[in-house]
Amino acid sequence: MSHIDAATVRSLIAANPDVLVVDVRTPAEFESAHIDGAINLPLDQVDAHLRRIVAHAGGRMLLICQSGNRAERARSALSGAGLDDVAVLDGGMNAWIASGAPVNRGRARWPLERQVRLISGSIVLASVVASLWIPATVLIAAFIGAGLAFAAVTDTCAMGMLLARLPYNRTDGADVEAAIARLRRI
Known part of the structure; x- marks a missing residue:
């Protein structure tokens, strides 16, 4: 079973507190809200x-x-590398929070998806307004639209990957060595 819902995850964690909960969001997103005991990687x-x-x-x-x-x-990457017993929380933290499951909250940060919507929407709006004076700037809006369509088709997001590298999203950064050490102990 590669995808499981929030209710099943809650039961799984209750029955087996040693399940490895690995949060693959940015450190800033993790700081904002995460499941107790989760490893940020x-x-x-x-x-x-x-x-x-x-x-x-x-x-x-x-x-x-x-x-x-x-x-x-x-x-997909972990399974391809030989790790078989890996599952994904269907709907992610959005589903976890919506189900009323407990969350450790820290300083509120915007998720990457929201940041992408803000930046791409702002660029499109600015380029359309600028096209009233400089018609060629509408091509910027077209470029962003094409990028968003490509992101949807390929399930990747170049803008999101770039935004994830900004200091705002890194906070102090995830301690990869500590995370891998926790994987060993569990």
Whole structure:
């Protein structure tokens, strides 16, 4: 079972507190709200340390992100590298919070998806308004629209990947070595 709903995850964690809950969101998103006991290992770090994670992970691993897309990308990479018992929280933290499940809250931050909508919408609006004076600037809006369509078709988001690298989204950053060490102990 590669996707499980929030109610099933709650039962799974209650029955087996040693399940590896790995949150692949940015450190800022993780700081904002996360499941108690979750390990923060951002998606870009999962990709960078794939072999080490597979070598050290023991037991069932549950992957979480904001909506489920990044967690699914991490699951696919981990499964492809030989880690079999990996599941994704269907709907991510959005579904977890909507189900009324307990959450550790910290400083509120905007999720990457919301940041992408703000930036892309602002660029489109600005370029359309600017096109009233400089008609060619409407091409910027077309470029952003094409990028969003490509992101939907490929289930990737170049703007989101770039925004994830900004200091605002990194906070102090995820401690990859500590996260991998926790994978070993569980």
